[in-house]
Amino acid sequence: MQEQDISMDNKKIREIGNINESLLEAQPLVEDESVTFGFQTVRSNGRKLSGSYYTPSSLVEFLLDLTFDPILDNACARLDPEKALLDLKVCDPACGSGTFLIAAAQRIAECLDTIRSDRRKQQKDVERTALREVSKKSLYGVDLNPQAVGLSKVCIWLQTLERDKPLFPLDDHIKCGNSLLGIELDRRLSDKRCGSKMPNKNIDNKRESHLSGEVKQVLLNPLLSIDLTDASVLERWLDEMLRVVKNVVSPMKGKELILSLLFYKYLSDLSEPSLLDNEFYIVRPACRWEAVQTHPVDGTLGDFITNITREAISLNPNLKGILGFIHYGEYKDGKRVVNDTVLRKLIEIISCYNLAHVTKNIDFWDNTYAYLLQHLPDPHNAAQNQFYTPRDVARLMVEMIKPTYNGNDNFYDPACGSGCLSGLSHYLKGLSNGQEADKRFVGQDKISIASALAKMDLGFSWTVELYQEDTLRNPLRGNSGKLKNFDYVMANPPWNLSGCDREIYINDPDRFPYGIPPTRNADWGWVQHVLASLNKDHGRAAVILDLGALSRGSGSESPESERNIRKAIIEDDILDAIISLPRNLFYTTAAPCCLLIFDINKRQEYKGKVLFIDALNYMKRSRTSRKIDLQKEERDRIIEAYNLRKTIKDFCCVASLKAISSNDYDLRPVLYVSQExxxxxxxxxxxxxxxxxxxxxxxxxxxxxxxxxxxxxxxxxxxxxxxxxxxxxxxxxxxxxxxxxxxxxxxxxxxxxxxxxxxxxxxxxxxxxxxxxERIPLKKCANIYSGFTPTKKEKKAAELWTEGEYISWVKAGDLEQEYILETEGRLPVILTRNDICSRRAVRPINTIVLAICGGGSTVGKTAVLGIPAAINQAVCCIYPQEDTLDHSYLFCYLTYMRRRWGREVTGGRQDLTLQAVKNHSLPLPDKxxxxxxxxxxxxxxxxxxxxxxxxxxxxxxxxx
Incomplete structure (x- = not known):
């Protein structure tokens, strides 16, 4: 830089902030040849990340004219205007480079100068002296950016420089911190993020003595006063923990670390002397959370936590399963899985809150686990298909199976990590009226943290037995080797779980009497396990499955089709009701689901019938959230329909087993509930x-x-x-x-x-x-096939080997024309097949095509091919059997059905499935x-x- 004098007048000082903001989008540039230094502008999000947006002087002056001048006028009108002006306090909670503070100070100084008119001859010095006096006494500012805080101080000093006078301190007036949280709170949060020890409460007794009790609680123990029942507060707190464990440990280990430490913190907080009346267990003072918090980071922290948790278990056997499922000092391949630094950061973040009263919020552990499942997904683990059951859905399940509080009933959840048992527990407590009852809760889950969470959520007022086992491979058996039976079973097992060996089903025919599920999907294996676990005299069960489980396999002749399992269960007459539930009910999946109610001993008037309730499109989503909450009035309507057992138009229907058979054991409620x-x-x-x-x-x-x-x-x-x-x-x-x-x-x-x-x-x-x-399924008088879409890799390879041989490719949008003579899409002929049954077949002229995907404006459109063409997966083709079904009659009927597919469409986009088209009941008069x-x-x-x-x-x- 060239040497030259820099004149810093008032306007130039104010522009320093603008210069600082501009430098956020500049990077240093050194020219070796000319030995010069400069900056080049680069695109970045520096301003956005730091929140640094310089306020122009014109806007500052406008704001002061509107807000500050009336205050100055009021001060100047006092009996002692000079004192009134000097008593003014100006605070900028996001001060940046101090532009607003300096401009305000200048206006106060100008008023003081006018009042001190006897020193008018030395006006410049008088005004600068007044400005210095105001800046020392009246200006306060806070900013998150330490660089901005330093710049603000420099600008104030430059504005008030006087010959032979030192710079005055501004550390107590201009501070780095978060104005929304408060200086003390922000400092404590910063200390925790850096891994420093908790500040000593006795450090600043003088300041503390001047604070009221309420202010002391907020400033000196601020995090203890924040309500953890507020979902946004809980999520921000969990986000702090997630930042520590993400990309450091595996997703499963991250969930185990966070939840296990939260469990111990909760148990320790409940052991405080003020809470001894509510104590169910003993945690020695030397083993409480304070000992964990103050233990040095010396390589032994993990072993120390492991040892004190084991001691707590030895003193309190009922804590087995809640604590001790993780070794904090574990080594793998000669390295610590979780080092002390990571543990220390987690401990300091968790220390921010007192968890003694979180049980007052019945959703605390539910929401915590669901949030961790959502933000620490594990694609290589079975938990990827496990969806934690929201409390409102669990409540619906409980009210459908109607357990009573009195009596020595026992309850079982074969996938207890999904949270069904905790919902049952809270429901029963609501029925207790202060009375005690002997209830036994038994659960299994393959995942240790899920079992621990279930036991923690159930509390200590019931008899709880939780086992970390693979339920399908190692079911609970009695001493005689027979499967244990329970009065009530609730389950939300992992959906669409694949990889279960056929031997599991073949070698246990008593547990799987209805058929062998396909290896790619264990849904109906879980259902059979639930049914086998029920009391044979009066057992009742509620099971949540993916909605697709109700229709998969219908129309298939395979002996291992899920349709055959459904058929056997229906014929056994133990299925009581099916409720279809909408998308977005769960935290970690948007898929719709269904609730199946089983009753081993159905009432006589209910035998031979199944109640279908279609709530797929019944519930409304909150405007502020993607997730749908099952409201009380919606739940009550479902329960009322279940109790009444009457057909209600567009909502529920009682169907006979014969009607179910006519739909080829497709159990989707939409097929039975009248939705004309x-x-x-x-x-x-x-x-x-x-x-x-x-x-x-x-x-x-x-x-x-x-x-x-x-x-x-x-x-x-x-x-x-x-x-x-x-x-x-x-x-x-x-x-x-x-x-x-x-x-x-x-x-x-x-x-x-x-x-x-x-x-x-x-x-x-x-x-x-x-x-x-007579109405018969369309598949009995026509052959129906869907189309295909090649992969990008497949299409690219075909284009390289094809010499101009392409064929038309029909998409759903092409069905706007009822007679298709041209299409925009084309496919290389090499990708097609000559087999008419293949999805890749070229369809001949006069083939009827139907749009089955594409949303409400497209689904149901029908056309006839005027050219040979392949079709994509959003379209199906239909070949009528000419001896029973006239080609033109079918086309006219499908055209008429364009706006009438409401009963068969599914999902958020209201699409058709190929199975729904095949099962559609067609009116078939004679030719x-x-x-x-x-x-x-x-x-x-x-x-x-x-x-x-x-x-x-x-x-x-x-x-x-």
Missing amino acids: INIHYRSQHVIERELAEVSQIRTSNDLKILEHLHYPSEEPVHSDDILKIYLSDMSKDNLDEDLRALLENSEKSRGQELALEIERRERVSHLLFALDV KRQQEIVNELRPHNEKILRLKEEIALLRKILKA
């Missing part, structure tokens, strides 16, 4: 009248177009045909303004006529297809009646097709 789309049809007379009016307008407009085109008037005029001839030969040069207006009117009138004609066809179709005839229906609809179909072609032609010309 209520489409209002206007009278035929009204539709015909409006059609005649619109047709007259359209014909009149067409004649004007023909006249404009100088069509010979002596020739016969049929506007529908002649217009198409002329328009197809027209070029864009013929379009003057008058003709364009006529064409636009023609397009509009044809659009109106098309809508009315579709409405008329809908009304006629509704009468024609409301047949009192003669089918042909009569086609003939009645043919004029409507032809007119609609013609209008669509003309509208497309008009749009093409107008666009050109």
